[in-house]
Amino acid sequence: MPWVRQEDCTGCGDCIEECPVGAISMIDEKADIDMEECIRCAICHDICPEEAVRHDSETVPVEIETNVIRTKKSMKACASHFGNPEEAQKCLKRWIKHYNREKTIAEKTMAEIQSLQETS
Numbered sequence: 001m002p003w004v005r006q007e008d009c010t011g012c013g014d015c016i017e018e019c020p021v022g023a024i025s026m027i028d029e030k031a032d033i034d035m036e037e038c039i040r041c042a043i044c045h046d047i048c049p050e051e052a053v054r055h056d057s058e059t060v061p062v063e064i065e066t067n068v069i070r071t072k073k074s075m076k077a078c079a080s081h082f083g084n085p086e087e088a089q090k091c092l093k094r095w096i097k098h099y100n101r102e103k104t105i106a107e108k109t110m111a112e113i114q115s116l117q118e119t120s
């Protein structure tokens with residue numbers, strides 16, 4: 001999935017013109033991709049003169065950090081809300097369940113869509 005590095009986008013609009021499904025719009029003079037509409041064709045990535053459209057693998061470390069921060073924040077809030085430090089561990093268990101579920105969905109989706117690959 002592509003994403004736009006905002007600091008590199010000059011707002012030229014080239015990607016908006018070239019996107020075959022109209023998934024890109026301009027917000028505050030920066031390109032913004034609607035991930036629900038994007039068909040992952042990579043045209044925007046290839047034509048951006050500023051290399052502002054990036055591969056999503058680059059965001060993995062940031063997303064991990066965001067998840068860890070969110071989990072820690074929830075643990076703290078649970079302990080504070082219930083007035084009991086043990087609630088933080090219960091909260092952590094729920095987050096672990098949540099990420100396990102996400103992992104299962106990703107793994108099962110991969111298993112299903114890999115069968116779509118053509119063998120030659």
Ligand code: SF4
Binds near residue numbers: 014016031049051052
């Ligand atoms: S082509 Fe690149 S620089 Fe131009 S609007 Fe799109 S993302 Fe921004």
Ligand code: SF4
Binds near residue numbers: 022039041045
């Ligand atoms: S990858 Fe293709 S469909 Fe997605 S935003 Fe870029 S040009 Fe549009």
